[in-house]
Amino acid sequence: MPYYFVRKLECFTRLSDENKRALIRLSQNVQLVGPHRDIIREGDSPEYVNLILDGWACRYKTLESGQRQIISFFLPGDICDPHVFVLCEMDHSIATLTPVRLVQIPRDALLGLTEQHPRITQALWWETLVTAAIQREWTVNLGQRSGIQRLAHLFCELLLRLRAIGMTENHTCPMPITQQELADATGQTSVHVNRTLQEMRAMGLITLRSRLLTIPDLDRLQRVAMFNPNYLHLNHEGAHLDANDRDASPLHAKP
Amino acid sequence: MPYYFVRKLECFTRLSDENKRALIRLSQNVQLVGPHRDIIREGDSPEYVNLILDGWACRYKTLESGQRQIISFFLPGDICDPHVFVLCEMDHSIATLTPVRLVQIPRDALLGLTEQHPRITQALWWETLVTAAIQREWTVNLGQRSGIQRLAHLFCELLLRLRAIGMTENHTCPMPITQQELADATGQTSVHVNRTLQEMRAMGLITLRSRLLTIPDLDRLQRVAMFNPNYLHLNHEGAHLDANDRDASPLHAKP
DNA sequence: CGCACGATTGATTAGGGTCAATAATGGTGG
DNA sequence: CCACCATTATTGACCCTAATCAATCGTGCG
Structure with a gap:
């Protein structure tokens, strides 16, 4: 079973073997959650940080009128709000779309991890900023x-994010969501x-059936979408960071 | 001249006099920028963190087709991306809307501030998370x-954010932007x-003229908008934090 | 006073919503 | 292996919100 979150963080920077072992140790107490289940609801007080090991999930909000907006997608390897504990209550909900394997990381475990591993701290920073960039997009x-x-x-966007974690084959990637969810x-x-x-x-822009999406000509689709991948910051921007760098402050990263 | 950013951070938590003095010391090298000027452009490498002392600004993106989307508004006291240095280049632009007084804070100055003042670190965390919540909304x-x-x-949203920094009078607040910008x-x-x-x-929901917005019945406008202010997290959620608390990790904040 | 920018108005059109019915699909249990 | 049921996908007819294009009106300011 691949560790998608390790692959994902490695899109930003090199990780030492020790970094990786520490990340993998998080995968204790794996939970299996069925499809279309709430993981946490608006109004709840956050108790854990959820790490999606496998499967798809989403943030969403429901209005009084019953309309629902999906605010973002969580793919395998995504971590839901590593810094959420500053806030007292959730202002949105998170739900599974497919069956999901996840770990609920206690605050202290994550704190210990970042204290021990400056490089992971940096990588989590990158992940937080990219998440914000996706939201802006x-x-x-x-x-x-x-x-x-x-x-x-x-x-x-989904193809590039899936490709980053090695979940694409040629021009094809999984797309396990309904048209209602796309809507x-x-x-x-x-x-x-x-x-x-x-x-x-x-x-001829796409093939979509059996929950598989094929994009024969990605450049063409990008042109149709006016898609510019820069906001995903997937070009190993932290490659210059020494894997044993002592300084983990995001304010210190030298661009 | 009021320090709007101090007021803003105090919406989250109590700050010691020393905290406040440290924040105010940032206001060296104040720059005056005219209206409708870019502060930083997509593609640029971030060199400073911009703190808006006074005036309005915005994030925006322009598509190849020429369409422009304003992604968020910066009001007096807002800080533009305190953690932006992790990324190599800007994926969006920031421009003034009105004349703006701002300070460009060097990375090291901000780093020094957060190292010395855990409470400020927490407050900046809160600010970052609220910014993300606004983007989701x-x-x-x-x-x-x-x-x-x-x-x-x-x-x-704008009325509540302006009220938080003391920029409203009864039911009235400044609204110094054009209809094109609202669009x-x-x-x-x-x-x-x-x-x-x-x-x-x-x-009868609003009065808007001479760049002043009046909302005679905010509850009614909120109902029309299906507006729920919870996402602004303006209820002093960090009030429980002791102003001299040693531990500044966001992962440690006890909700 | 005149200019430039922003606000306003009118006429027309198009993209997408709504409602409602029907067809495929896929998972389940017998 | 197959019948059944629930979900999901598809189609058609009609409507409405908001876009487009273009002209005119206000107004703040040098």
Whole structure:
């Protein structure tokens, strides 16, 4: 079973063997959660940091009117809010989309880890900032792009994130979510998502069936979406950091 | 001249006199920037952390098509990305909206501050997490709300944030931005914003003229917007923290 | 006073929502 | 292995919000 979160953090910087062992030791008390279950709800007080070992999950908010917005997707290896403890209560919910294997990391365990491993601290910082960048890009996506562009952009993002953790094969990646969920993420109705997907298939932009997405020409899809991958910061920006660097303050990272 | 950023951080937790003096010492080398000027551009490498002493600014992104999305607003006292140095290059731009007084804080100055003042470190953490929460709420706003609701929601958010730093008078606050900018923030055209504002005025929800916004009945506007202020975490959630607490790790904050 | 920018208005159109019905799919138990 | 049921996907008809284009009006300011 691959450790996706190790792969993910290695997108940013080199990790020592000791770093990796420490990360892997977190995977105690693995929990299995079925699909479409809440992991934590708006209003709850955060007690753990959730690390998604495998499967997909999402942040979401439900309005009084019943409308739901999916705010972001969690993929294998993603960690849900490593610094959430500063706040007293959750302002959104997190739910599984597929069956999920996760670990709930107690505050002290995570604190111990970062105290012992400056490089991991840096990498978690990078992960936090990239998460924020993704959220900003979603703001742009919902505010400025058309239906087809929103879906195209989402597919580009998910493909690159999945590729970063080694979950793609050639031009194909898993896409284990329903059209309703794509609709909730892109601020459309499922009816319109359905029609837009058909249009994208007709244009030869994608194949999507059996929960598998194929993008024959990623450049073309990126052009359709006006997608610029810079916000994902996937180019080993922390490669210059010595794996044994003592200084773990994010304010110290030398760009 | 009030120190809005001190007021803002005090929304989270109590600060000692020494904390405050240290914060105020940052205000060396104040810069005056005219309206509608870029402070930092997408692609630039971040060299400073910008602290807005006074005036309004915004994050934005421009697409190849020329469309612009305003991603967030910076109000007096806001600090632009205290932890940005982990990343090599900016994935968005920041520009002034009004004339702005700001300080560009060098990395080392900020690092020194947080090393000396654990309480400030905590408060900056809170600020970072609230900024992320605001971004999520904008995602919901753009994805799920109608034109009038988006504007109403934005006005509610801005009023509460301005009230937190003491910039409101009764039901009135400054709103020094154009309809085009409201449009770029809410993902609409300025024509439609204009019509929606007229509708809101006709409903008695707001008064907006001479760059002043009045909200006679905030509860009512909140209901229209389906606005829930919980995501702003403005209820002194860090009040329990002793101002001399030694431990500054966000993972340690006891909710 | 005149200029530039921002606000306002009107007419028309298009993208996407709504509602409702039907068809595929896939998982389950007998 | 197959029948059944629940979910998910698909289609059609119609409607409405908000975009577009273009012109005009205000207003603050040098």
